[in-house]
Each structure stands twice: as C-alpha cells, then as structure tokens.
Amino acid sequence: MLREALSYIVGLGNNAEKVQVLEICGETYANKRLERYGAPKRASAIEAASLSAMVDYIASCSSEFPDCHNMIIEIVGPEEVNLVSALDMERKRECLFTCRAEISKYHFDSWYDQERFMIEIQSNFVQSTDRDILVKFAGNVEQKNNATYSDDGKTQVATMSTGVASKSDVIVPNPVYLAPYRTFQEIEQPFSNFVFRMGDKEVPAFSLIEAEGGLWKNEAVNRIKEYFRKALEGMPESIRERIVIIG
Structure with missing residues (x-):
C-alpha cells in the first residue's frame, strides 16, 4: 500500500x-x-547613478548598439533613465544602460525632533533663502506651552529666542519654497512649495508636506531631456541621428 x-x-x-x-x-x-x-541574445544593462555616465557610454561605446537599430533614451521619471534599442524583428527591445539617481532620504509628512530636523534640512535640501529661514526658526524655537504656542489651522505662532535673554512671538513660515535632492545631480533641482508644520508634542517637532501634487516631476523630466539634448549636440552626427529622447 x-x-x-x-x-x-x-x-x-x-x-x-x-x-x-x-x-x-x-x-x-x-x-x-x-x-x-x-x-x-541580449546584453545585461550597465547600471550607474549619474547621467554623465550614460553620456560617456553613448560617446565611447556606440559600436555596441544593435546593428541598424536606433536607440531611445527613455526618461522613466526623475529617478530613472534607460538606454534601450528600437524594436527588433521579434518586437522586443534591448536595454544597454540604466541610470538610477541617488536621492534625498528625507521622509515627507513625518515628524522630526528639533536636532534631527536641522540636520536633515541642511543635508537633503539645496541651500536657499527659505531653507535658511527654516534652519534659523527650528534652531531657536522654545519648547511650547499654552501661552507660547497657538494654531488656528492656517497660521501657527510660536515663541522663538531672539537673543541671549530675549524672546518674541513669530509666525511659523508657511508655505516654504524648497528644493530637495530628488533627481540627478547633473541637473538643477526643481523647487516646489511645502507646508511646514510644528507638532503638538511635548518637545518641538517639525514636518514638511508636499503641496504641489508632484508637478515638480514634469519639470525634472524636462531638465533631464535638455541635459541629453545638449550632450548629444557635441557628438558626431553618426551617433546623434541614431538617438531619440523620450520623456
């Protein structure tokens, strides 16, 4: 059995x-x-973290392009760009190069304590007037109590140290115009508006919330396209005429 x-x-x-x-x-x-x-057989894609690496590959290794096929620079988004071939006889594409940006690790819509917020805002955002205002504000705000902190849903007021022994009530800056590192370093980081909030907590806590619905992504993609257009202008026509930029 x-x-x-x-x-x-x-x-x-x-x-x-x-x-x-x-x-x-x-x-x-x-x-x-x-x-x-x-x-x-199809090659495995080379991976890099910069747009300049792909430009170097196109300029130096165009002999690796599939014979009689145009190549497409496919801008997937602010963080990824691929170099792929046009369709072959089997209606398939070959990816030869992939770029993935190393971006800011800042977590939007999350709360940071006073010290951590000051570190994150300086290390993950492009220097600007509004960024400097936030750093100054976060570094000098006093621990809140019923008399020194108010919030009506639109405007927040907090007590901030202004000197060795003096304090004054200030309006929390809002909205703020900032440029986080969220796309490739070769292009100018796009600015956008953020809602800045102080938390109703025992110690000062701060949060940034994106306020533009991702419109910055279109701007970043357009800047990446322009970067490749300028890079291709300096290459021989035999290479330029085989490259199409899509994004």
Missing part, C-alpha cells in the same frame, strides 16, 4: 512537469514558459 501511494505521488509530480499544449478558440497555449533555442 505504501509503495503504491508513493508511486502515485511520483506520477503526479511527473505529470505536473510535462509540457501540455492546448488549443482554445483557435489560439495555442502551453502550461510552461518555454525558452526557444537559438533566440537572439
């Missing part, structure tokens, strides 16, 4: 491994993913 049971189980496994070909409504299907022998 045990032998028969084991044989039955082994048989089920063997049947599951078999490739079954079915025809349904005039279409042919297989229950396994089949790899065709003799299929064209």
Whole structure:
C-alpha cells in the first residue's frame, strides 16, 4: 500500500512537469514558459547613478548598439533613465544602460525632533533663502506651552529666542519654497512649495508636506531631456541621428 501511494505521488509530480499544449478558440497555449533555442541574445544593462555616465557610454561605446537599430533614451521619471534599442524583428527591445539617481532620504509628512530636523534640512535640501529661514526658526524655537504656542489651522505662532535673554512671538513660515535632492545631480533641482508644520508634542517637532501634487516631476523630466539634448549636440552626427529622447 505504501509503495503504491508513493508511486502515485511520483506520477503526479511527473505529470505536473510535462509540457501540455492546448488549443482554445483557435489560439495555442502551453502550461510552461518555454525558452526557444537559438533566440537572439541580449546584453545585461550597465547600471550607474549619474547621467554623465550614460553620456560617456553613448560617446565611447556606440559600436555596441544593435546593428541598424536606433536607440531611445527613455526618461522613466526623475529617478530613472534607460538606454534601450528600437524594436527588433521579434518586437522586443534591448536595454544597454540604466541610470538610477541617488536621492534625498528625507521622509515627507513625518515628524522630526528639533536636532534631527536641522540636520536633515541642511543635508537633503539645496541651500536657499527659505531653507535658511527654516534652519534659523527650528534652531531657536522654545519648547511650547499654552501661552507660547497657538494654531488656528492656517497660521501657527510660536515663541522663538531672539537673543541671549530675549524672546518674541513669530509666525511659523508657511508655505516654504524648497528644493530637495530628488533627481540627478547633473541637473538643477526643481523647487516646489511645502507646508511646514510644528507638532503638538511635548518637545518641538517639525514636518514638511508636499503641496504641489508632484508637478515638480514634469519639470525634472524636462531638465533631464535638455541635459541629453545638449550632450548629444557635441557628438558626431553618426551617433546623434541614431538617438531619440523620450520623456
């Protein structure tokens, strides 16, 4: 009985491994993913973190482009750009190069305590007037209490140290116009508006919330396109005429 049971189980496994070909409504299907022998081989993409690396590759290694095929610089978004070939005879593309940006690690819509906020805002945002205002404000705001902190949903007021022994009530800056490091370093980081909030907590806490619905992404993509346009202008026509920029 045990032998028969084991044989039955082994048989089920063997049947599951078999490739079954079915025809349904005039279409042919297989229950396994089949790899065709003799299929064209495709290279693995080179990966880098900068746009300049892709420009160097295009300028120096254009001989690696598939024969008689144009190449497409595909700008997926502010953080990713791919160099892919046009469709081949099998209606497939080959990706030769991928760029992924190293971006800010700041977490929007999260609360930071006073010291951490000052570190994050200076290390993850481009220097600007509003950034400096936030640093000054966060570094001098006093621990809140009922008399020194108010919030009506639109405007927040807090007590801030203004000297060795003096204090004054100031309006929390809002909105603020900032440029986080959120795309490739070769292009100018796009600015956008953020809502700045102080938290109703025991100690000073601060948060930034994106306030433009991601419109900065279109600006970043356009700047990446312009970066590649200028880079291609300095290359031989034999290379330029084979490159299309899409984004």
